[in-house]
Amino acid sequence: RSNARITAIGSYVPDRILSNFDLERMVDTSDEWIVQRTGIRERRIAAENEYCSDLCIAAVRDMIDRYGVTVQDADYIIVATETPDTSFPNVASRIQAAFGMANCGSVELHAACAGFVAALQMANGLLLSGAYRKIIVIGAETLSKITDYTDRTTCILFGDGAGAVLLEASDQEGCLLGMISRTDGSLGHHLYRSNLSDSIDGHPIRNNGLIVQNGREVYRWAVEQVPLGVNRLLDECGLKTEDIDWFAPHTANARIIESVCGRSGIPLDKTLSAIERFGNTSAASIPLSLDAAVRDGRLKSGDIVLLYGFGGGLIQAGAVVRW
Numbered sequence: 459r460s461n462a463r464i465t466a467i468g469s470y471v472p473d474r475i476l477s478n479f480d481l482e483r484m485v486d487t488s489d490e491w492i493v494q495r496t497g498i499r500e501r502r503i504a505a506e507n508e509y510c511s512d513l514c515i516a517a518v519r520d521m522i523d524r525y526g527v528t529v530q531d532a533d534y535i536i537v538a539t540e541t542p543d544t545s546f547p548n549v550a551s552r553i554q555a556a557f558g559m560a561n562c563g564s565v566e567l568h569a570a571c572a573g574f575v576a577a578l579q580m581a582n583g584l585l586l587s588g589a590y591r592k593i594i595v596i597g598a599e600t601l602s603k604i605t606d607y608t609d610r611t612t613c614i615l616f617g618d619g620a621g622a623v624l625l626e627a628s629d630q631e632g633c634l635l636g637m638i639s640r641t642d643g644s645l646g647h648h649l650y651r652s653n654l655s656d657s658i659d660g661h662p663i664r665n666n667g668l669i670v671q672n673g674r675e676v677y678r679w680a681v682e683q684v685p686l687g688v689n690r691l692l693d694e695c696g697l698k699t700e701d702i703d704w705f706a707p708h709t710a711n712a713r714i715i716e717s718v719c720g721r722s723g724i725p726l727d728k729t730l731s732a733i734e735r736f737g738n739t740s741a742a743s744i745p746l747s748l749d750a751a752v753r754d755g756r757l758k759s760g761d762i763v764l765l766y767g768f769g770g771g772l773i774q775a776g777a778v779v780r781w
């Protein structure tokens with residue numbers, strides 16, 4: 459048995475920027491409304507022929523280039539996404555093929571905006587079991603491909619991107635100090651993208667393959683439940699808010715983050731969030747925020763970071779990590 463440590467991080471966002479001013483020309487909205495209600499100024503949009511696997515491969519390449527790590531000997535790839543190129547083969551298997559990993563498992567995980575943290579929890583367990591030594595965990599989305607650009611209540615939120623971390627077995631202290639998971643499945647019909655069914659628990663849903671959200675319900679749930687989960691996680695780790703160097707919540711909406719900070723007692727200036735530039739990138743949002751902070755020197759080795767994903771399901775997944 460050994461512990462798990464994060465040894466590298468990488469990320470990628472598509473070149474094309476969709477600004478609030480661009481959206482003003484597409485739906486009845488304004489830059490002022492979007493900034494005030496969400497904190498988002500722009501988001502990245504994948505090219506027509508650019509898919510989730512392309513974003514993931516670029517994020518892994520970035521990780522290799524910056525940290526000099528090898529991935530050919532990886533034992534497992536876990537990709538958290540709601541926007542895979544194809545239902546199957548999964549996106550993780552595209553990455554295995556791209557990098558020629560000879561002995562590598564590959565799975566895809568669906569937990570919407572909680573997906574990256576859920577994947578990190580699973581990878582940690584696999585490493586602790588002693589069965590595997592090296593696992594790539596990725597959160598990636600091309601939400602623009604399932605966004606309804608005639609619906610002003612959702613199209614202003616979503617963007618595309620990918621973030622990858624390498625988790626390796628180590629004899630040193632493990633990086634995951636604690637974790638939490640919660641599910642409120644009875645609220646699932648408030649945020650969904652239909653696939654085969656046209657109802658959830660008897661609630662009829664729109665079966666057009668695009669994201670549908672009851673923003674007010676999801677907002678209310680997030681600001682009530684996330685602070686409870688955050689404080690519970692800290693308690694279970696024996697930590698106080700002042701012991702946390704950084705808080706990396708899912709970047710759904712800047713107002714949700716402000717409210718969660720207020721209710722859980724975490725100072726807002728401890729928040730790592732790339733929401734202004736990238737919007738809500740679901741499973742990619744937390745690794746994108748982490749990597750932005752690594753790149754600009756805020757997040758340093760040894761820092762204690764509280765990661766907290768929440769969204770479709772409705773699902774929460776949190777983890778306290780020693781970076």
Ligand code: ACO
Nearest residue numbers: 487491495570571610611614673674676677710711769770
């Ligand atoms: N521009 C201008 N006006 C708008 C827009 C827009 N883009 N969107 C909505 N409005 C209008 C509404 O029609 C409404 O008008 P009305 O009062 O005449 O009916 C008014 O603005 C207020 O609408 P609300 O829905 O109350 O606006 P709110 O302040 O709640 O903001 C938002 C909406 C941003 C969607 C917010 O509810 C939110 O962030 N919800 C949670 C999102 C989230 O966390 N998602 C989870 C993760 S996503 C995932 O898992 C994939």
